[in-house]
Amino acid sequence: MALKLYAHPFSSYCQKALTALYENGTPFEYRLLEGDEAMRELEALWPMKRFPVLVDEGRTVIEASTIIEYLGLRHPGPVRLVPQDPEAALEVRMMDRFFDNYISTPQQKIVFDSIRNEADRDPYGAAEARAMLDTAYAWLDERMAGREWAAGDDFTLADCGAAPFLFYADWTHAIGDAFVHVHAYRRRLLARPSFARAVDEARPYRTYFPLGAPDRD
Numbered sequence: 001m002a003l004k005l006y007a008h009p010f011s012s013y014c015q016k017a018l019t020a021l022y023e024n025g026t027p028f029e030y031r032l033l034e035g036d037e038a039m040r041e042l043e044a045l046w047p048m049k050r051f052p053v054l055v056d057e058g059r060t061v062i063e064a065s066t067i068i069e070y071l072g073l074r075h076p077g078p079v080r081l082v083p084q085d086p087e088a089a090l091e092v093r094m095m096d097r098f099f100d101n102y103i104s105t106p107q108q109k110i111v112f113d114s115i116r117n118e119a120d121r122d123p124y125g126a127a128e129a130r131a132m133l134d135t136a137y138a139w140l141d142e143r144m145a146g147r148e149w150a151a152g153d154d155f156t157l158a159d160c161g162a163a164p165f166l167f168y169a170d171w172t173h174a175i176g177d178a179f180v181h182v183h184a185y186r187r188r189l190l191a192r193p194s195f196a197r198a199v200d201e202a203r204p205y206r207t208y209f210p211l212g213a214p215d216r217d
């Protein structure tokens with residue numbers, strides 16, 4: 001099998017790449033990052049030891065967005081996750097960056113702050129992250145008022161990222177009840193079979209969520 005993905009099912013960025021793979025039924029070897037041997041392999045490929053990492057016949061591809069774009073170029077499937085039209089592709093990439101930078105980044109800041117020793121915590125930074133999430137939810141709610149998916153009518157790269165990022169963000173800093181379009185979008189993402197599979201694979205690890213995983217989703 002040509003493709004090998006180094007990933008962990010509970011990682012949001014791994015779920016982003018996995019959703020793309022599952023969406024197109026792309027065959028791959030899942031190198032589960034549990035245990036020293038797998039981590040040593042990962043470090044040899046990518047010294048930063050961040051994941052997911054994709055290996056394709058000796059070529060190493062890092063970062064979930066790049067992995068998804070690479071799959072579209074080298075291993076295309078029936079679902080085109082980045083449109084051919086340049087203007088449409090630009091919208092997809094813009095929304096992808098929005099979910100990475102304004103949903104995932106502040107969400108992870110809150111989580112990482114919660115696992116620090118009490119003396120090392122940054123309450124000001126965590127409060128800033130929560131405020132950013134509220135602003136991002138409000139902006140996204142207006143954006144999604146007339147859309148089914150992040151960039152329009154089609155499921156794309158942007159939705160592959162939105163799915164896990166909104167999934168964990170609502171656990172970390174609840175999406176307000178007023179943001180009805182965001183809640184509806186999150187439900188659509190959870191119902192998408194490709195992401196639902198990623199969520200199910202991660203269920204055994206929910207006790208690891210430092211803020212406590214809710215009994216839902």
